[in-house]
Amino acid sequence: MIFLRFDEIKRVLDHKIEELQELLDITYDEALILFHYFHWNRDKLENSDWFSNQEELSKKAGLLPLEKPSSKEEIENECPVCMGEYCEKELDSLKCGHTICINCWEVFINDKVNRKKVL
16 A cells, blocks of 8 residues: 655645646636546546536536626725735636635635645
């Protein structure tokens, strides 16, 4: 039986996420969310209808596009977690449709990784 240290597991997961990121031309965070949705099974993702129905699978996985009320990126929105004011490009959309600032989202994801609750 082979046991890996946490840092080795994180390195392997990061590599898998980066490969998926390149394959699908998506961000690191989007690849992480997709892996989580497909239970870390890349074959399951590749054999899904991702390439023919990307929008529907994105919604199911929680990758909703941000709703843009207008073309002005200067519109300020409040992050409900840190209460900071951000323009739209600094916010991410959650599966529920709420928005959260990128910084709070990164803190959340890093916390899950560090607590070993990603898998």
